[in-house]
Amino acid sequence: xxxxxxxxxxxxxxxxxxxxxxxxxxxxxxxxxxxxxxxxxxxxxxxxxxxxxxxxxxxxxxxxxxxxxxxxxxxxxxxxxxxxxxxxxxxxxxxxxxxxxxxxxxxxxxxxxxxxxxxxxxxxxxxxxxxxxxxxxxxxxxxxxxxxxxxxxxxxxxxxxxxxxxxxxxxxxxxxxxxxxxxxxxxxxxxxxxxxxxxxxxxxxxxxxxxxxxxxxxxx
Amino acid sequence: xxxxxxxxxxxxxxxxxxxxxxxxxxxxxxxxxxxxxxxxxxxxxxxxxxxxxxxxxxxxxxxxxxxxxxxxxxxxxxxxxxxxxxxxxxxxxxxxxxxxxxxxxxxxxxxxxxxxxxxxxxxxxxxxxxxxxxxxxxxxxxxxxxxxxxxxxxxxxxxxxxxxxxxxxxxxxxxxxxxxxxxxxxxxxxxxxxxxxxxxxxxxxxxxxxxxxxxxxxxxxxxxxxxxxxxxxxxxxxxxxxxxxxxxxxxxxxxxxxxxxxxxxxxxxxxxxxxxxxxxxxxxxxxxxxxxxxxxxxxxxxxxxxxxxxxxxxxxxxxxxxxxxxxxxxxxxxxxxxxxxxxxxxxxxxxxxxxxxxx
Numbered sequence: 001x002x003x004x005x006x007x008x009x010x011x012x013x014x015x016x017x018x019x020x021x022x023x024x025x026x027x028x029x030x031x032x033x034x035x036x037x038x039x040x041x042x043x044x045x046x047x048x049x050x051x052x053x054x055x056x057x058x059x060x061x062x063x064x065x066x067x068x069x070x071x072x073x074x075x076x077x078x079x080x081x082x083x084x085x086x087x088x089x090x091x092x093x094x095x096x097x098x099x100x101x102x103x104x105x106x107x108x109x110x111x112x113x114x115x116x117x118x119x120x121x122x123x124x125x126x127x128x129x130x131x132x133x134x135x136x137x138x139x140x141x142x143x144x145x146x147x148x149x150x151x152x153x154x155x156x157x158x159x160x161x162x163x164x165x166x167x168x169x170x171x172x173x174x175x176x177x178x179x180x181x182x183x184x185x186x187x188x189x190x191x192x193x194x195x196x197x198x199x200x201x202x203x204x205x206x207x208x209x210x211x212x213x214x215x216x217x218x219x220x
Numbered sequence: 221x222x223x224x225x226x227x228x229x230x231x232x233x234x235x236x237x238x239x240x241x242x243x244x245x246x247x248x249x250x251x252x253x254x255x256x257x258x259x260x261x262x263x264x265x266x267x268x269x270x271x272x273x274x275x276x277x278x279x280x281x282x283x284x285x286x287x288x289x290x291x292x293x294x295x296x297x298x299x300x301x302x303x304x305x306x307x308x309x310x311x312x313x314x315x316x317x318x319x320x321x322x323x324x325x326x327x328x329x330x331x332x333x334x335x336x337x338x339x340x341x342x343x344x345x346x347x348x349x350x351x352x353x354x355x356x357x358x359x360x361x362x363x364x365x366x367x368x369x370x371x372x373x374x375x376x377x378x379x380x381x382x383x384x385x386x387x388x389x390x391x392x393x394x395x396x397x398x399x400x401x402x403x404x405x406x407x408x409x410x411x412x413x414x415x416x417x418x419x420x421x422x423x424x425x426x427x428x429x430x431x432x433x434x435x436x437x438x439x440x441x442x443x444x445x446x447x448x449x450x451x452x453x454x455x456x457x458x459x460x461x462x463x464x465x466x467x468x469x470x471x472x473x474x475x476x477x478x479x480x481x482x483x484x485x486x487x488x489x490x491x492x493x494x495x496x497x498x499x500x501x502x503x504x505x506x507x508x509x510x511x512x513x514x515x516x517x518x519x520x521x522x523x524x525x526x527x528x529x530x531x532x533x534x535x536x537x538x539x540x541x542x543x544x545x546x547x548x549x550x551x552x553x554x555x556x557x558x559x560x561x562x563x564x565x566x567x568x569x570x571x572x573x574x575x576x577x578x579x
Contacts, residue, residue: 119267120306122293124371125323138310 005179013156016094024102050100054160093161098151109143227273236431246408248422256431257411266293299373305364307352314348320370338366376408452494463493477537482575492578497547499574503567529553
């Protein structure tokens, strides 16, 4: 059994969840402070990938990153970086579809944060940086952690947009999900089943880890 | 010196117009919930920026719209006790207290010693490593106060500090708070909707109604001589009648349909009179023709309260449906109703010195 899809899926999911973790928190924090109208519009734009079919997201990504499109072409000409049909193309797809999950859960956590805690910190003379990192973030940890896990799980399971932008090349762009589809399509049921079980196993481990973390949190 | 506030802020539902000055001691801000009391504190703390005005504490300008001054809350050194105490949930009691002196005390040893001292002073020794959610309401309040005092505030602002507590604890904590306030050198603002708390804890009081603050007056004056119906209502008076003066000694209570004698002088025009329920005395029928300032009433209802009897009655000459409320001790009522028999009417005397003339 060639383990490349496992390794590729994991690195795509990891890199994109780290990316999404920071951008999601950043967006959630600043969008919450904006004017209601701007906030409403931005919120729709940022959440759109969650409700659009992944193939539509894939289409948009191809329009942006394709070698014959302005940005994709410029990246190729100027830096020699091919944006599509490489292993890291999967990162773009996974990041875009996982972003709304991180953004929305983080925003929910920030919105339910008791602002009097921040006010109390200010009147005690604590800097805003201290208040954000040492009071607000820990208070919102549950929500942010949940968002990160959801984003990771979604990135790991990404299929539609990935298949369009990274394709399926064994040993190069194959991920677990694209491999399962390819194996099933070519009547290799036994191997497809093994990959399915691998996927189920990883997802179970992730969810168990979250539950354990949550329980420890509650005991503290 | 002291605190001087003169600000305006549009809050959508109403306009906050707070204007008052204090000179040391404990100043109460009394008002119904949602009248702008907390918003006033937030403006003083710098959490909220007023639209217009000036805030000065001990000569230091916190806010001045004309000169474009708006000092950050971090630099105002205001001790703000929030209604929910605002202890940081992710920190232990000790860590919470540490944040109080984080901004100025860089010496770890000194900081620890100061925190140690506060922990003892506020009886928190047993719970130093507990988190806020594991503390009782009283311990939370003590921890929050200790944290505030460690930050060396120039003024203390207490926002409904007892609203989250049950009755018994409230009483106990009030006594503790009284001690703290006595030791505190700077001004204290005490926001509450409870007249009893204000009466017990404050030296002077400022009544706030729908965003507008009144004058700062000695607490006793509010309870003995409130000048408006709003102030009288807040001070707990329950009986009112529209009224106009008749000569220099009498007032005609329109709603009750009686002419009453009053004591004291009054210059401003009056619209209402108020009488507290426990100053209304039931009089035996036999003595009714010998006394003055009587209201003859129909008894509507006799309600037994925990420690007293409340008689709801309507003056016979009443022009409105609003009943008056008479409150007497249980012993008195037992005695009275035995001697008088159970009657449908009652004669009530209004002592001239207890008629409050209200603007």
